[in-house]
Amino acid sequence: MAGGTDMTGDTATGGPPGGVILSFRDVWVEYGDKVVLERVALDIAQGEFVSVVGPSGAGKSTFLRLVLGQEGPTRGQILLDGTELTPECSPDRGVVFQRYSVFPHLTALGNVMFGLECAASPLLGKLLGGARRRAAREEAVRMLEAVGLGHNLDVYPAQMSGGMQQRLALAQALVKHPRVLLLDEPFGALDPGIRLDMHELVGGLWQEHGLTIVMVTHDINEAFKLGTRVLAFDKRRHDPHAPNRYGATAVYDVKLDRKAREAGPPAELAGVVT
Amino acid sequence: MRLVNIKPARGVRLLIAAIPILAVLIVYAVFSTARAEANPNDKVLPTFVAMGQAAVRLFTETDPRTGEITALADTSASLWRLAMGVGIATLSTLLLGIALGVVPLVRAALGPIITIIAVIPPIAVLPILFIALGLGEASKIALIALGIAPYMVRDLAGHVAGLPAEQFVKAQTLGASTWQLTLRVALPQALPRLIESLRLSMGPAWVFLISAEAIASDVGLGYRIFLVRRYLSMDIILPYVAWISLLAILTDLALQTLSRKAFPWAHGGGH
Numbered sequence: 001m002a003g004g005t006d007m008t009g010d011t012a013t014g015g016p017p018g019g020v021i022l023s024f025r026d027v028w029v030e031y032g033d034k035v036v037l038e039r040v041a042l043d044i045a046q047g048e049f050v051s052v053v054g055p056s057g058a059g060k061s062t063f064l065r066l067v068l069g070q071e072g073p074t075r076g077q078i079l080l081d082g083t084e085l086t087p088e089c090s091p092d093r094g095v096v097f098q099r100y101s102v103f104p105h106l107t108a109l110g111n112v113m114f115g116l117e118c119a120a121s122p123l124l125g126k127l128l129g130g131a132r133r134r135a136a137r138e139e140a141v142r143m144l145e146a147v148g149l150g151h152n153l154d155v156y157p158a159q160m161s162g163g164m165q166q167r168l169a170l171a172q173a174l175v176k177h178p179r180v181l182l183l184d185e186p187f188g189a190l191d192p193g194i195r196l197d198m199h200e201l202v203g204g205l206w207q208e209h210g211l212t213i214v215m216v217t218h219d220i221n222e223a224f225k226l227g228t229r230v231l232a233f234d235k236r237r238h239d240p241h242a243p244n245r246y247g248a249t250a251v252y253d254v255k256l257d258r259k260a261r262e263a264g265p266p267a268e269l270a271g272v273v274t
Numbered sequence: 275m276r277l278v279n280i281k282p283a284r285g286v287r288l289l290i291a292a293i294p295i296l297a298v299l300i301v302y303a304v305f306s307t308a309r310a311e312a313n314p315n316d317k318v319l320p321t322f323v324a325m326g327q328a329a330v331r332l333f334t335e336t337d338p339r340t341g342e343i344t345a346l347a348d349t350s351a352s353l354w355r356l357a358m359g360v361g362i363a364t365l366s367t368l369l370l371g372i373a374l375g376v377v378p379l380v381r382a383a384l385g386p387i388i389t390i391i392a393v394i395p396p397i398a399v400l401p402i403l404f405i406a407l408g409l410g411e412a413s414k415i416a417l418i419a420l421g422i423a424p425y426m427v428r429d430l431a432g433h434v435a436g437l438p439a440e441q442f443v444k445a446q447t448l449g450a451s452t453w454q455l456t457l458r459v460a461l462p463q464a465l466p467r468l469i470e471s472l473r474l475s476m477g478p479a480w481v482f483l484i485s486a487e488a489i490a491s492d493v494g495l496g497y498r499i500f501l502v503r504r505y506l507s508m509d510i511i512l513p514y515v516a517w518i519s520l521l522a523i524l525t526d527l528a529l530q531t532l533s534r535k536a537f538p539w540a541h542g543g544g545h
């Protein structure tokens with residue numbers, strides 16, 4: 001892969017590999033009197049692949065939205081590279097959702113060039129020609145080749161399979177070299193066979209580009225197969241009379257070595273994950 | 275096989291579509307001929323021949339009073355008013371609809387007043403327009419624009435606001451500013467919808483045009499129909515109605531083709 005090596009250099013500029021990149025300090029999220037997340041305190045190191053699991057409604061997507069900046073915590077702090085996050089999205093955090101991650105009105109190439117064009121042309125958000133456009137196009141094509149879409153540059157998302165759309169979404173996010181890549185059930189809507197291909201792709205991209213990834217998944221095997229660390233969110237306490245009184249937090253947080261990854265999910269997680 | 279599952283092939287579809295149209299024409303021909311035989315001066319059901327003669331006269335002979343060919347003068351006056359009214363409505367819809375759809379602050383400020391304007395029956399404000407803008411072109415154009423714009427604005431704003439939130443989040447993670455997001459995410463996806471709602475609004479636009487022309491005008495398709503009504507000239511009214519319908523169909527086809535050609539991704543195609 002041509003574009004692989006130089007991108008690693010870009011991603012690694014923010015600190016030494018293994019240093020803390022994301023830091024949660026006693027984070028709470030409440031909607032009215034409904035507590036969704038409580039006392040979330042953890043650090044994520046550069047280069048980690050964090051799988052987030054937990055029952056439906058436990059606040060996994062909320063956790064991801066916090067990192068993304070789509071919303072802010074009710075209490076507590078989230079630091080990215082030591083700086084407190086403002087509740088607004090920005091290009092240092094890329095994202096792939098389960099659906100609607102790509103723009104239906106742009107071709108594959110247009111989708112990947114979007115991020116490059118926004119940076120290069122504040123007024124039009126589009127490069128109309130010339131050397132800068134050629135350079136952006138080349139970079140986008142390399143990225144598309146890296147995800148296996150080199151032969152589908154001019155195809156619109158509506159003509160792509162679900163798997164191809166998610167590959168495109170990955171390329172679109174990665175071309176901006178985000179410090180952290182966030183994935184919210186990225187393979188949830190895909191067939192099992194396609195899912196295996198995607199595991200290989202994401203695992204490969206993570207390694208080659210030295211990415212830091214936080215991935216929410218419902219598939220516990222996927223979590224252990226891809227992750228270097230597994231977080232399980234759930235409520236520690238239950239009040240049967242007021243189910244909204246307590247929020248979820250990371251009840252299980254394990255770093256995986258090669259042996260643990262191959263062994264797969266332990267029995268104690270069976271109750272946590274649906 | 276159940277009725278709901280019987281899907282006619284293309285040839286069959288054209289054939290069965292032609293049957294009711296032909297039936298109407300034949301029934302009309304039979305009755306108009308019968309009436310013409312009973313009373314050669316009948317005006318209510320003119321024969322196709324009589325209508326054809328009237329149409330040829332309208333489309334070829336110059337009116338000695340104005341020095342213009344009647345039907346062409348009427349058509350160009352009406353189409354100009356229609357184009358201006360619809361153009362103004364479309365342009366303001368594009369600006370307002372996208373601003374309302376993209377920016378929550380604008381939606382909060384202008385959403386309610388647009389909803390209120392939308393419930394006012396446009397014809398009811400026509401007297402106000404005549405008083406404020408005079409009986410000339412401006413009031414007719416204003417009626418068309420005011421008549422269709424509120425619906426179009428609300429439709430477009432709803433469509434833009436309803437685009438998946440993921441798209442707006444994704445654009446921001448790719449570094450898009452509010453302006454870039456509007457220009458490159460909202461605008462292109464708004465355009466096919468705008469054409470769609472314009473197609474639906476053309477019907478009401480014609481209604482407002484013809485109403486305004488019927489009330490105060492000295493040229494125009496609507497003016498002509500309401501003028502000759504006094505003489506029961508069905509041989510002029512019917513060809514005019516057919517001509518208006520033809521113009522409406524052609525406009526609709528043009529808009530549909532434009533949308534398909536310009537926004538292939540919105541029509542399930544792309545190659």
Ligand SMILES: Nc1ncnc2c1ncn2[C@@H]1O[C@H](COP(=O)(O)OP(=O)(O)OP(=O)(O)O)[C@@H](O)[C@H]1O
Pocket residue numbers: 031034036054055056057058059060061062063
């Ligand atoms: N804007 C909001 N207002 C009120 N409640 C919300 C809001 N957003 C999320 N919630 C609630 O927060 C809880 C956690 O939602 P979240 O989407 O984070 O769960 P999740 O773990 O991602 O679930 P799933 O596995 O089903 O995707 C849910 O009970 C949801 O109803």
Ligand SMILES: [Mg+2]
Pocket residue numbers: 060061062
């Ligand atoms: Mg979720």
